[in-house]
Amino acid sequence: ATTEIYTLSLHDALPIFAHKRWCDGELRSNSVTTKEKKWEEEDLSKTINVLADTIGTLDGDIAALQDSIAEEKRQVKHASEDREAANKEFQQTVADQRATVVILNKVLKRLEAVYAPGAKDEKAKALLQRKAMILFGAPEEPAGFGGDYKKQSSGGVLGLIEMTIADAERLQKETLAAEQVQQTDYEALVKDASAQIAADSEAITAKKGEKATAEVSKAEAEASYEGVTTELANLASYATALHTSCDFVLKNFDVTQKARADEMVALEDAKAILSGADFK
Numbered sequence: 001a002t003t004e005i006y007t008l009s010l011h012d013a014l015p016i017f018a019h020k021r022w023c024d025g026e027l028r029s030n031s032v033t034t035k036e037k038k039w040e041e042e043d044l045s046k047t048i049n050v051l052a053d054t055i056g057t058l059d060g061d062i063a064a065l066q067d068s069i070a071e072e073k074r075q076v077k078h079a080s081e082d083r084e085a086a087n088k089e090f091q092q093t094v095a096d097q098r099a100t101v102v103i104l105n106k107v108l109k110r111l112e113a114v115y116a117p118g119a120k121d122e123k124a125k126a127l128l129q130r131k132a133m134i135l136f137g138a139p140e141e142p143a144g145f146g147g148d149y150k151k152q153s154s155g156g157v158l159g160l161i162e163m164t165i166a167d168a169e170r171l172q173k174e175t176l177a178a179e180q181v182q183q184t185d186y187e188a189l190v191k192d193a194s195a196q197i198a199a200d201s202e203a204i205t206a207k208k209g210e211k212a213t214a215e216v217s218k219a220e221a222e223a224s225y226e227g228v229t230t231e232l233a234n235l236a237s238y239a240t241a242l243h244t245s246c247d248f249v250l251k252n253f254d255v256t257q258k259a260r261a262d263e264m265v266a267l268e269d270a271k272a273i274l275s276g277a278d279f280k
Contacts, residue, residue: 016249023246030242034235037228044225051218058211065200065207072193072200083186090179097168097175104165111161 019246019249023242023249026242027239027246030235030239034232034239037232037235041225041228041232044221044228047221048218048225051214051221054214055211055218058207058214062204062207062211065204069197069200069204072197076190076193079186079189083182086182087179090175093175094172097172100168101165101172104161104168108161108165
């Protein structure tokens with residue numbers, strides 16, 4: 001009978017030890033896992049914020065590049081309109097000056113026939129001399145008051161016509177030179193703008209690729225963040241259940257152990273007393 005009482009008490013104590021060990025292990029594991037998940041949650045939160053900033057920066061860069069392309073196109077459009085207007089003016093100016101030269105040459109020939117019919121060779125020499133003087137900016141000698149009236153009239157009128165012709169021809173050359181400079185500048189502007197637009201377009205493509213990659217990474221980080229948040233919630237719920245199951249055992253374990261020990265001592269005493277009774 002004494003042996004049965006002792007064995008029953010020992011077996012009754014074993015589940016308490018096992019329960020305590022299980023509670024200690026589960027609570028420790030829950031605490032460690034919770035800390036790890038919280039660190040993971042913090043890291044994921046930082047990653048999401050960094051990726052969000054990166055996406056925002058890329059959006060700003062793309063918008064700036066698109067504005068740059070629009071501005072380059074606007075400048076090319078305005079330059080093309082200005083070039084077209086300048087070219088029309090150039091064509092009209094050249095046409096007017098050529099027509100002027102043609103008309104004045106016809107007038108000059110008719111006047112030469114009237115004022116100097118027998119002096120073509122001398123006139124040719126004088127014409128060359130006047131053109132040279134005009135081109136080099138040297139002033140002509142003023143016409144004298146003596147001599148034949150027709151000669152004076154011829155020199156004044158014909159000289160004026162020749163000067164006008166030379167001016168028209170010089171204006172043609174200057175207009176042609178200015179037109180060539182403007183056309184060269186326009187072509188350089190268009191070339192530079194095209195190169196800049198191409199570079200900006202390539203940069204936009206690259207940044208859109210970076211943005212797409214960042215968006216995918218951000219979506220993955222957000223999904224992981226949600227998963228970790230769920231795991232933390234589950235760990236918190238499990239911790240609550242553990243405390244419900246284990247707090248009493250853990251809190252009263254020492255008391256229980258003392259009671260068990262006292263019980264064991266009492267059983268030993270009882271056993272000794274009973275053994276003595278049997279011996280007698």
